[in-house]
Amino acid sequence: MTLLPEKRMNPTSPKFPERDAAPLKLDTFADRLRIEQEVRESRRERQRAEQCNTANTPERRIREWEELHALHLPLEPSHPLLFAVANGTRLSIAQIRVEQSARAALGPRRIDNEAVDLNVYTPKHCAP
Secondary structure (H helix, E strand, O other): OOOOOOOOEEOOEEEEEOOOOOOOOOOOHHHHHHHHHHHHHHHHHHHHHHHHOOOOOHHHHHHHHHHHHOOOOOOOOOOOHHHHHHHHHOOOHHHHHHHHHHHHHOOOEEEOOEEEOOOOOOOHHHOO
16 A cells, blocks of 8 residues: 655645645636736836826827827817826826917827828728
């Protein structure tokens, strides 16, 4: 008869033996989803901190806000979204308008070599 080595039991969970310390092993799909969610939340927290960090330039803070919300800064000086950007970045409306002016001076943004007016959305299939 062969004797098996005795397994140590976790005192907080007597049904399951302790596992050896090994690299992170994802036992289930749910574990993987949980870890991916934690990574996303960590990234969003970093972005929230960066968009308010006074050590960053207004341009950088606005770019962090844009990335966090997946939106572009509107170029219209009276757009209502400017107040949300100001609140999220802790910038004044005047500082945001300075960034708007700087971006407007660069000309229209280009996506796939096509000029894009971000104040008006027209799907490609609706364009004249």
